[in-house]
Amino acid sequence: MADRIASDHEAVQTHRITLxxxxxxxxxxxxxxxxIDASDGDVVRLxxxxxxxxxxxxAGLDGTARLRGAFENARLAREGDGENRLLEWIDDSGVKPGRSLLLDVLSTGYHYGLREPGQRVVYTVLEPPKGSLSDIADSIG
Structure with a gap:
């Protein structure tokens, strides 16, 4: 079931980051x-x-976790294939490198929201999957 939550809700942890x-x-x-609880190779909702x-x-050269794109589904995100929605969002918003953005933690390790400072957003938050496909396969076999 999906919940709706505003970016200014007390349950949302917000981090100021720089493009x-x-x-x-x-x-x-x-x-x-x-x-942020994310490691190299993880796929997160954004x-x-x-x-x-x-x-x-x-992982960047210095080992810090980075996002370089946003795609329609997890497979496209892993492959870096398809339309990069992050680039579209940056172009549409006119945000330039060096500018601050706000990263909202909606579900730790799974779902994040990106917005410009001063904007209020209402997110639709889904629960993370209970297990990976490999977990499901192990439980069957």
């Missing part, structure tokens, strides 16, 4: 705060303007 670029390229990336996407957590 950066990957190395010397102009590709945008979001460095996640150390307190809500952008009410649109739920999926993002692959990648």
């Amino acid at each position: 950066g670029t990957a190395g010397r390229t102009s590709r945008p990336e979001l460095e996640l705060p150390e307190s 809500t952008l303007d009410g649109r739920a996407c999926y993002a692959l957590v990648e």
Whole structure:
């Protein structure tokens, strides 16, 4: 069942992050705060303007967790294939590298929301899956 929660609700933990670029390229990336429970290779839900996407957590050269894209489903996020919704969101909002953004923790380790400072967003939050596909396969076999 989906719950709706506002970005200014006391249950939402918000982190101020900066839109950066990957190395010397102009590709945008979001460095996640150390307190975010995400590791290299994890796929997380990322809500952008009410649109739920999926993002692959990648380790930067310094080992910090980063997001470099947001895609329609988890498979596309892992493959980095398809329309990058994060790039679209950045273009549509006019956010430039070096600008602050707000990352809302909606479900630790699973679902996050991205918004510009001063904006209030109402998110639709789904519960994380109870187990992975491998867990389900193990329980059957």
